[in-house]
Amino acid sequence: MYDYLIVGAGLYGAVCARELTDAGRKVLVIDKRDHIAGNVYTEKIEGINVHKYGAHIFHTNDKRVWDYVQKFATFNRFTNSPVANYKGELYSLPFNMYTFNKMWGVVTPEEALDKIEEQRKEITGEPKNLEEQAISLVGRDIYEKLIKGYTQKQWGRECSELPAFIIKRLPVRLTFDNNYFNALYQGIPIGGYTKLVEQMLKGIEVKTGVDYFRVKDEEAYSAQKVIYTGPIDAYFDYSLGTLEYRSVRFENELLDIPNYQGNAAVNYTDEQTPYTRIIEHKWFEFGKDEDGNDLPKTVISKEYSSEWKPGDEPYYPVNDDKNSALYKQYKELADKEGKVIFGGRLGEYKYYDMDQVIAAALNKTDDISNH
Numbered sequence: 001m002y003d004y005l006i007v008g009a010g011l012y013g014a015v016c017a018r019e020l021t022d023a024g025r026k027v028l029v030i031d032k033r034d035h036i037a038g039n040v041y042t043e044k045i046e047g048i049n050v051h052k053y054g055a056h057i058f059h060t061n062d063k064r065v066w067d068y069v070q071k072f073a074t075f076n077r078f079t080n081s082p083v084a085n086y087k088g089e090l091y092s093l094p095f096n097m098y099t100f101n102k103m104w105g106v107v108t109p110e111e112a113l114d115k116i117e118e119q120r121k122e123i124t125g126e127p128k129n130l131e132e133q134a135i136s137l138v139g140r141d142i143y144e145k146l147i148k149g150y151t152q153k154q155w156g157r158e159c160s161e162l163p164a165f166i167i168k169r170l171p172v173r174l175t176f177d178n179n180y181f182n183a184l185y186q187g188i189p190i191g192g193y194t195k196l197v198e199q200m201l202k203g204i205e206v207k208t209g210v211d212y213f214r215v216k217d218e219e220a221y222s223a224q225k226v227i228y229t230g231p232i233d234a235y236f237d238y239s240l241g242t243l244e245y246r247s248v249r250f251e252n253e254l255l256d257i258p259n260y261q262g263n264a265a266v267n268y269t270d271e272q273t274p275y276t277r278i279i280e281h282k283w284f285e286f287g288k289d290e291d292g293n294d295l296p297k298t299v300i301s302k303e304y305s306s307e308w309k310p311g312d313e314p315y316y317p318v319n320d321d322k323n324s325a326l327y328k329q330y331k332e333l334a335d336k337e338g339k340v341i342f343g344g345r346l347g348e349y350k351y352y353d354m355d356q357v358i359a360a361a362l363n364k365t366d367d368i369s370n371h
């Protein structure tokens, strides 16, 4: 009999496992996939750590979280500065003076602000959806070229039907600062995320390839409590209906050239290109292997966004009104499951970043240890 059965070996599960083990609890971690690390999983191909479930760039303002992850890995100095490709025109992201200069030919922050002010006038009152929010942040030109197509591809919904908060993730700056994140700390764990999670799970019993729903009544998996990090609706056998998720599919290519696009991420912001972005993984680690040698080949991933259907991997919760209301109902059921804690992006149906997941897991395990 375990104290805790942790379902899911992603970041939420791994942090809980580490903390509870260190607090003296007997823990078993299971994951239905054949590997640990959930969606932050990286796999080494030709010396390159490939982010198999999409680009993960660690960034945080939370010193506690930053100090915490340092215990398990050394982070490099990678800074995310994606490039947007709109029909062959390249723009700097997030929206900054380089972007405004390319878009309008403006040179000073004052000129850029004048342009934005002029264009944002079309929105009066509080923005009601992503489209209005975007226009009121940066104006219609940038909305049309850099936001509309990308967002519609990513979410499979019109910008006017999406919540405004999604776009508030993106900073707008009247400086030449193209660091995508407004974070104090940022970087990629050297050696990959799988290694980081391996370090977290060191000395802890982990079984991969084990589906919780198949084994939950077996003696070998019995535990006082369960920490469940899978989709909350799946736990309740979709009894109230299915929550919607966005899924992502990757087409990976190994190319016999050293440099495909000169940047880790290039977003394709038009509506016609079927993928949302291309990731060139070697640039997360400056094109070098761990000994500092240049890597002769490169791996790229084209990212296609799609609506989730059973059998696909869920990636992003769709936090619109309809789904938020359904989640609330599932949450009520979850609160009644005394033995089970629901956590993480899927367990809480929340668009968490990695640092927020770690903070949530640390808070949860603090609570447990204090009782």
Ligand code: UDP
Pocket: 084, 093, 146, 147, 148, 150, 151, 154, 166, 167, 169, 170, 267, 269
């Ligand atoms: N976004 C956009 N154009 C871009 C990049 C992002 O319009 O080139 C918007 C889009 O609405 C997206 C949101 O910003 O859903 C958040 O994007 P981000 O890249 O942060 O999402 P991630 O997939 O990295 O979580």
